[in-house]
Amino acid sequence: MQKYCDVVTIGESMVLFQPLNEGALSYAPMFQRTVAGAESNVAIGLRRLGKTARWISRVGRDPFGETIAATLA
Numbered sequence: 001m002q003k004y005c006d007v008v009t010i011g012e013s014m015v016l017f018q019p020l021n022e023g024a025l026s027y028a029p030m031f032q033r034t035v036a037g038a039e040s041n042v043a044i045g046l047r048r049l050g051k052t053a054r055w056i057s058r059v060g061r062d063p064f065g066e067t068i069a070a071t072l073a
Contacts, residue, residue: 005052012057013037013072015064035071
């Protein structure tokens with residue numbers, strides 16, 4: 001098992017809801033759910049470049065936290 005990594009990121013990730021239609025947010029009937037967060041995005045980008053990276057954070061024990069953990073796994 002590898003005992004080191006090139007980069008460790010620490011910070012929040014979140015579930016982002018993006019409206020599927022243009023216009024005022026208050027009138028949007030449907031949303032697309034994605035995961036967002038600068039630190040996790042950096043770790044993902046570094047992995048795609050062949051580096052070892054780890055992301056440290058804390059997520060809730062709820063469907064949103066499960067979505068974040070599953071997406072980033």
